[in-house]
Amino acid sequence: MKLNLKIWRQKDANTKGEMVDYTINGVEGDMSFLEMLDVLNEDLINKGKEPVQFDHDCREGICGSCSLQINGEPHGPDRLVTTCQLHMRKFNDGDTIVIEPFRATAFPVIKDLVVDRTAFDRIQQAGGYISVNTSGNTVDANATPIEKDKADDSFYAATCIGCGACVAACKNASAMLFTSAKVSQFALLPQGRVEATERVENMVRQMDLEGFGNCTNTGACEVECPKGISLENIARMNREYLSATVKG
Amino acid sequence: MGILDSKVPSGPLAEKWTKHKNKINLVNPANKRNIDIIVVGTGLAGGSAAATLAELGYNVKTFCYQDSPRRAHSIAAQGGINAAKNYQGDGDSAYRLFYDTIKGGDYRSREANVHRLAEESANIIDQCVAQGVPFARDYGGLLDNRSFGGVLVSRTFYAKGQTGQQLLLGAYSAMNRQINRGKIKPYNRHEMMDMVLVDGKARGIIARNLVTGEIERHSAHAVVLATGGYGNVFFLSTNAMGSNVMAAWRAHRRGAFFANPCFTQIHPTCIPVSGDHQSKLTLMSESLRNDGRIWVPKRIEDAQAIREGKLKPTQLKEEDRDYYLERRYPAFGNLVPRDVASRAAKERCDAGFGVNKTGEAVYLDFASAVQRYGKEEALTRGMKNADSKTITQLGKDIIEAKYGNLFQMYEKIVDENPYETPMMIYPAVHYTMGGLWVDYNLQTTIEGCYCAGEANFSDHGANRLGASALMQGLADGYFVLPYTIGDYLSNDIRTGAISTDSPEFEYAEKEVKDRINKLMSAKGQHSVDYYHKKLGKIMWDKCGMARNAQGLEEAIVEISALRADFWENVKIPGGTDGMNAELEKAGRVADFLELGELFAKDALTRQESCGGHFREEYQTEEGEALRDDENFKFVSAWEYKGEPKDAVLHKEDLVYENIELKTRSYK
Secondary structure (H helix, E strand, O other): OOEEEEEEEOOOOOOOOEEEEEEEOOOOOOOEHHHHHHHHHHHHHHOOOOOOOOOOOOOOOOOOOOOOEEOOEEOOOOOOOOHHHOEHHHOOOOOEEEEEOOOOOOOOEEEOOEEOOHHHHHHHHOOOOOOOOOOOOOOOOOOOOOOHHHHHHHHHHHOOOOOOHHHHHOOOOEOHHHHHHHHHHHHOOHHHHOOHHHHHHHHHHHHHHOOOEOOOOOOHHHHHOOOOOOOHHHHHHHHHHHHHHHHO | OOOOOOOOOOOOHHHHHHHHHHHOOOOOHHHHOOOEEEEEOOOHHHHHHHHHHHHHOOEEEEEOOOOOHHHOHHHHOOOOEEOOOOOOOOOOOHHHHHHHHHHHOOOOOOHHHHHHHHHHHHHHHHHHHHOOOOOOEOOOOOEOOEOOOOOOOOOEEOOOOOHHHHHHHHHHHHHHHHHHOOOEEEEOOEEEEEEEEEOOEEEEEEEEEOOOOOEEEEEOOEEEEOOOOOHHHHOOOOOOOOOOOHHHHHHHHOOOOEEOOOOEEEEEEEOOOOOOOOOOOOEOOHHHHHOOEEEEEOOHHHHHHHHOOOOOHHHOOHHHEEOHHHHHOOOOHHHOOHHHHHHHHHHHHHOOOOOOOOOOOEEEEOHHHHHHHHHHHHHHOOOOOOOHHHHHHHHHHHHHHHHHHHHHHHHHHHOOOOOOOOEEEEEEEEEEOOEEOOOOOOEOOOEOEEEOHHHEOOOOOOOOOOOOHHHHHHHHHHHHHHHHHHHHHHHHOOOOOOOOOOHHHHHHHHHHHHHHHHHHOOOOOEOHHHHHHHHHHHHHHHHOOOEOHHHHHHHHHHHHHHHHHHHHHEOOOOOOOOOOHHHHHHHHHHHHHHHHHHHHHHHHHOOOOEOOEOEOOOEOOOOOEOOOHHHHOEEEEEEOOOOHHHOEEEEEEOOOOOOOOOOOOOO
16 A cells, blocks of 8 residues: 655654655555554654654553544544554555644643643542552452442443543543543442542542643543543543532 | 572471561661662552552652553553462462462472462452452452463453553552652653662662653662563564563663573464564463364365465364364363463464464364353353354353453454454463562662562563463562562661762763763664564574574574674664654663573573473473473573673572472373
């Protein structure tokens, strides 16, 4: 396959970026999208040019490093996949592909396609944990049975990889899906209930401080989420938040 | 014993750890506030160690090359974590977990360390559940278990195929709690470039800020390395692309001995290589072998027809299939340990029975599991005369509930539906059992430099059993290191803050800068990946699943020549004053080019076959590994002397007081 690529190049956070056109030949269907970029970069290096910088690591869809807005969609046209699992068989010979970084005020560009997603870490640090000592002197793990459905729902919320596609997909750049997934995981477990009020208040406050927008229920986040994190989590977080503020 | 003092406590095996903890020197809480610890690497071992050390009261600085600790490669572990809880009542115990681990490692690990690991295993599950890790549960609300290779009990706790993710996020949330309290200061997108020794003790590191390019000095009273394995020396592996050996290797250059570098695990169930562009390999959890049956065609002409696309695997009758693991190893069947399963797959493919285009794949088939589960489910639902379509659907639903994400991952990569046609799998480089040599306290041969998790060598011997990597990472981080490091730090309560203005820091920083400048000034013709792929090919061909003396000798010569060429001819575009992925890779590949040679040298020295190290000259008539306990019952620990060819071998004799060394058999 021969492809035309339009890629966002930006030297650093303080420099103005621009779209640059590239042509790439010999792309095979079995290549992942990132492997296609590897081939482009190898070519650029051989020509003495700077390769395109992008975030990636595990390349099996679980670390959440890879991002990329591809033809206007986070992680590209395929559903339920990260960019590293998107394969070039989804594209056709002669296609033009527009590749941009995830766009959100709270995700500033570091270089080219790499953005700073540490705002997500700070939301977690505000309360996304259970305050238990790591000393190992806890009760037996089977001492508190947990309903299978609850455990499963908690697990599904916990499978969020923190890639930021929800933010990139949202017209308001809202982080509600991410934050609510974290809130849900703990809200559904008996271990997390004790500090549930503080947790949801602190996490929502931090989310707002980071500059993420509001949720207007358009649902684009759920559609683009590579892990299928459900909108139900947002509803659950809203309930948790409401009950926390009522308790005040 | 020579210079390698393992510091294993005396006394009965089951009492060693308790006795040791009771005798260890403690640090007063008020003094802990004045002690700084650097933790490099924030996966399961580093993340859990950092959280626990901070909770104890030490000031912790963490370093990772990713943008967040949550992305450490521990997150990709799929199948599960072992613990001797005996919830299933199938006869499990700490002793049995200890025994399976020692046997699985082909009697090349240290008894006392492995027993401690087995003892702490049950504790880990309690801890993680308390932290909110959503393990799989049954309808009674209790924790579910499954089996893994090399064992006859169900002791593996899991969260679908994402166990590593859930455990890492648990450790990361524990870290977050300490970051919020100000007890951990995280340095993300930072890479450790060197270790700084003052009066022979590890007192800090030189790091590079990967965003600004700045070279930074960081001091501490002790340094913990928890930086994972070096499987990427093969280029293609199941490791994350960024996984590297830099921190451990730089510590090695400063005096930490590197142990058993040739012990590398080849995992039997990975998605086969599809072409030259491939950047990494994807693992399919070993847990699939609970329900998947492995086979190749019995007749070579059928294998050929399948490769040419003239025959579909589903068209081949039961009696025309060779379930070679069930045939060769009736007791363990498809659940033999990884080294055994990998070699058996290679044997069949080398004999011409491979089933994909390149002839390097075998089938992992779920058809009979679908039928078995389907029938069981139909009966459970009171459907006594269910038709075959219903049974198949019910069976598929059960398989989806157990392994859904793995099946989805396979389909995305291979573009085939594994519910309809058997998966194709082939062995790939996965985990490295070798690593920095540590004593019972997890201290390396550098005073004050500790090493935990995959980065050390201690618990898995020559082969790691499935679901044991997560166990070791968390045991080291949560429950071992935070105790043992106190013994060392109790001598540091009067030291006070360590200055970064000393000549030692200045010298180390200058060396780091010189090395970077040397890399940048090469101005050659080849990219870093060009060298990495060449190295990987040498490693796979000559130091891979099977090795022999001639190949290893060739590898040593070839790697040495490739390294010389790299320093002359590598081309790194861009500058040093900002983000530069090529520069990062170059530093790592420079280390792999040294480690690869030591790897081959170690493999050449070990004239026996054991676990992940199969020397073709040493095998039984049936093609099984032939160990030589008389001459090789030791840990090889290499001392750095400049070029890898000059490295000096030290031996730690392995003493077995509680286990009788037997031929490992899974028949």
